[in-house]
Amino acid sequence: MKIGVLALQGAFREHCWMLEGCGATAVEIRKPEELDDVVGLVIPGGESTTIGKLMVQWGLMEKIQDRVREGMAIYGTCAGMIMLAKEIIGSDQPRLGLMDIAVKRNGFGRQRESFEASMSVPEFGEEPVQAVFIRAPYIEIAGENVKILAMVNEKIVIAQQDKMLVTAFHPELTNDNRIHNYFISMIKE
Numbered sequence: 545m546k547i548g549v550l551a552l553q554g555a556f557r558e559h560c561w562m563l564e565g566c567g568a569t570a571v572e573i574r575k576p577e578e579l580d581d582v583v584g585l586v587i588p589g590g591e592s593t594t595i596g597k598l599m600v601q602w603g604l605m606e607k608i609q610d611r612v613r614e615g616m617a618i619y620g621t622c623a624g625m626i627m628l629a630k631e632i633i634g635s636d637q638p639r640l641g642l643m644d645i646a647v648k649r650n651g652f653g654r655q656r657e658s659f660e661a662s663m664s665v666p667e668f669g670e671e672p673v674q675a676v677f678i679r680a681p682y683i684e685i686a687g688e689n690v691k692i693l694a695m696v697n698e699k700i701v702i703a704q705q706d707k708m709l710v711t712a713f714h715p716e717l718t719n720d721n722r723i724h725n726y727f728i729s730m731i732k733e
């Protein structure tokens with residue numbers, strides 16, 4: 545199973561290692577045509593304004609939107625989650641705008657630039673997920689068709705809509721591969 549990882553900026557290498565560890569083949573994506581034969585795409589964390597700018601520059605915006613409409617699965621972490629949102633509160637920065645969510649950038653406040661939290665995710669079994677948040681966004685509003693998978697401090701931090709998955713944190717920086725495995729199972733469905 546070939547899964548692309550958008551490699552314009554941010555923590556893409558870690559996602560590749562994680563996906564390979566789950567038995568998938570990870571390919572770094574920089575050009576639109578590289579998306580033709582992948583069944584899923586991961587958009588890593590980083591800086592969403594930079595990732596957005598580069599996506600427009602490299603002609604990736606429309607191509608990704610088209611591939612998702614054709615059935616390609618997509619998973620955004622942190623800045624990647626911001627890229628997938630229809631609404632970015634207080635910002636008109638470029639985005640894919642595919643998922644029915646409104647996100648708040650840097651939503652956990654300055655005092656909490658980065659922190660770890662343990663959360664229960666019923667979908668992943670009993671063991672809580674230990675998550676690393678780095679200047680993380682959260683989901684302020686989720687549409688009816690969005691499934692909420694986990695919350696931290698009463699904020700939505702994992703959500704899914706059809707074949708689109710988002711997490712506000714960075715699972716690729718831990719040893720817990722359940723989220724990547726979940727994404728792979730979404731593709732198989």
Ligand code: GLN
Pocket residue numbers: 588589590591592593621622623624626649650678679680681
């Ligand atoms: N704060 C960043 C942004 O707004 C996201 C941070 C991250 O991806 N770790 O794009």
